[in-house]
Amino acid sequence: MDKKMTCISCPIGCELTVQLDENGKILKIEGNRCPRGVEYATHEIIDPKRVLTISVKVENGVMELASAKTDKPVPKNRLNEIIDFIKKLKIEAPIKRGDVIVEDILGTGANLVVTRTVKKRN
Amino acid sequence: MDVLVIGGGAAGLAAAIEAKNMGVKVLLLERDRSTGGVLNQCIHNGFGLHVFKKELTGPEFMEYLWEELGDLDEVIRSNYTVLKIDHINREVFTLSEEGIIVFEPKALIMATGARERSLNSLRIPGARVTGVYTAGVAQKMVNIYNRLPGKRVLIIGSGDIGLIMARRLKIEGMDVVGVVEIMPEPGGLIRNVVQCLEDFNIPLWLSHTVFEIHGNERLEGVTIGKVDENLNMIPGTEKYIKVDTLVASVGLIPQNELIENFVDVDQVNRGPVIDDFMRTSVEWIFAAGNNVAIHDLVDFVYEEGKIAGKFAALYALGEKLPEVKYEFKRGKNVGVMLPQRFTGTQPFKMYLRPRKSMSKSEVIFSGKTIRKFGWKIRPSEMIDLKITNFEQLPKEVIVEVNEIG
Numbered sequence: 001m002d003k004k005m006t007c008i009s010c011p012i013g014c015e016l017t018v019q020l021d022e023n024g025k026i027l028k029i030e031g032n033r034c035p036r037g038v039e040y041a042t043h044e045i046i047d048p049k050r051v052l053t054i055s056v057k058v059e060n061g062v063m064e065l066a067s068a069k070t071d072k073p074v075p076k077n078r079l080n081e082i083i084d085f086i087k088k089l090k091i092e093a094p095i096k097r098g099d100v101i102v103e104d105i106l107g108t109g110a111n112l113v114v115t116r117t118v119k120k121r122n
Numbered sequence: 123m124d125v126l127v128i129g130g131g132a133a134g135l136a137a138a139i140e141a142k143n144m145g146v147k148v149l150l151l152e153r154d155r156s157t158g159g160v161l162n163q164c165i166h167n168g169f170g171l172h173v174f175k176k177e178l179t180g181p182e183f184m185e186y187l188w189e190e191l192g193d194l195d196e197v198i199r200s201n202y203t204v205l206k207i208d209h210i211n212r213e214v215f216t217l218s219e220e221g222i223i224v225f226e227p228k229a230l231i232m233a234t235g236a237r238e239r240s241l242n243s244l245r246i247p248g249a250r251v252t253g254v255y256t257a258g259v260a261q262k263m264v265n266i267y268n269r270l271p272g273k274r275v276l277i278i279g280s281g282d283i284g285l286i287m288a289r290r291l292k293i294e295g296m297d298v299v300g301v302v303e304i305m306p307e308p309g310g311l312i313r314n315v316v317q318c319l320e321d322f323n324i325p326l327w328l329s330h331t332v333f334e335i336h337g338n339e340r341l342e343g344v345t346i347g348k349v350d351e352n353l354n355m356i357p358g359t360e361k362y363i364k365v366d367t368l369v370a371s372v373g374l375i376p377q378n379e380l381i382e383n384f385v386d387v388d389q390v391n392r393g394p395v396i397d398d399f400m401r402t403s404v405e406w407i408f409a410a411g412n413n414v415a416i417h418d419l420v421d422f423v424y425e426e427g428k429i430a431g432k433f434a435a436l437y438a439l440g441e442k443l444p445e446v447k448y449e450f451k452r453g454k455n456v457g458v459m460l461p462q463r464f465t466g467t468q469p470f471k472m473y474l475r476p477r478k479s480m481s482k483s484e485v486i487f488s489g490k491t492i493r494k495f496g497w498k499i500r501p502s503e504m505i506d507l508k509i510t511n512f513e514q515l516p517k518e519v520i521v522e523v524n525e526i527g
């Protein structure tokens with residue numbers, strides 16, 4: 001089976017074709033202009049991961065929301081679960097950019113950190 | 123005061139940082155209540171790879187700039203509207219809580235950014251209904267004010283903000299039915315097509331547009347359909363889609379109302395003609411960022427701001443800056459292009475957008491090949507070229523992008 005994908009490791013955006021056998025094992029990767037394309041395709045097939053950016057509700061802050069991100073990429077197929085978990089969170093102002101809100105979120109090894117400073121409301 | 127900056131987005135902040143570092147007295151006027159511009163609401167990542175060598179979100183990039191600037195209160199004046207610039211007497215008229223104040227800076231930096239094109243400009247048949255937003259407004263609602271625009275949404279236009287909002291609204295629980303793009307290719311970066319649409323199984327309909335908007339007060343649905351290569355609707359391809367929200371990402375327009383009557387304007391960029399010092403045709407007025415031309419990356423905007431800040435500061439200090447010696451003229455396949463003039467006294471970066479996609483191409487300066495591209499270039503991805511060698515260039519340089527076999 002052939003799988004087509006676009007390498008996004010750089011702006012060139014090579015169109016890659018990945019040949020897989022019936023067990024999903026990679027036989028061949030074509031279309032990449034540099035070795036990073038192979039790395040990208042391999043990750044995308046074996047264990048695709050993404051950094052999640054999202055916002056978290058804030059209580060008693062000058063803003064109602066604080067933007068946040070996972071400090072490492074998390075498995076793509078667990079994004080929905082992680083999003084649902086984060087939607088239920090509420091944090092208390094003040095918070096500082098870089099503060100860890102959740103350590104090792106749902107066992108992914110990534111921390112959820114805030115990306116914005118939100119001061120306390122007077 | 124030496125240098126006055128108008129606009130507190132990435133370009134304005136960068137300009138203020140650099141001018142301050144040059145040791146001049148600088149003031150930045152911001153229309154909103156705080157600076158940061160669109161970075162504030164762009165909570166996704168992908169910013170800063172060139173400038174800070176790491177991948178940042180918009181708010182992080184913004185806070186980095188604030189920290190670089192240091193004491194914000196010393197430099198920034200928020201809630202200031204600039205009413206008028208008198209370029210002959212070098213006066214800037216402003217309105218704020220303090221009333222009307224006239225500034226007389228030695229140098230001025232325009233960093234007024236861009237605004238979004240509205241859906242009305244597309245003249246789609248149907249009543250004007252609620253539930254129609256530009257992507258930036260929807261982004262501000264969701265990311266700053268914690269409000270969802272509706273339940274079921276169609277995105278018009280696959281520019282970067284449109285793609286990012288498709289993902290964002292999906293994450294927030296909206297039913298995102300798809301993205302329509304009138305052109306045969308996506309308008310945004312490939313990376314965004316992959317990570318915003320494909321990852322979340324959001325369909326992208328290329329060569330499609332909205333034929334009609336339905337509903338009287340609140341949006342009830344839209345009719346979409348296919349267009350031919352001349353962008354005319356193809357009858358028989360119509361499809362009704364029930365949505366209560368439309369989000370339009372149909373382009374950005376540089377904002378230059380304050381200066382367009384007296385500076386040389388580039389009709390393609392829709393911004394002031396500038397040189398390698400980011401100087402406009404009026405010698406004490408500099409410009410940087412999306413008001414000069416629409417960029418893809420905030421990093422480039424930041425770099426321009428720094429250049430404008432440096433040379434505006436030197437000018438304010440009384441230094442005689444070199445005069446423009448060369449001019450770039452658009453030849454074949456050249457769309458957005460800057461700068462349009464240069465002095466030939468320093469290396470600089472040139473930004474270009476080709477008018478069409480080309481698999482293999484070369485950039486030519488008056489017959490001489492400057493750079494070859496062995497991969498596909500597209501109007502949606504700005505090319506940056508480092509120009510270091512001016513020796514054999516004529517005074518008028520014709521810039522072309524040619525497809526090669």
Ligand code: SF4
Binds near residue numbers: 007008009033
């Ligand atoms: S394969 Fe290499 S050249 Fe091609 S897009 Fe990926 S990183 Fe860029």
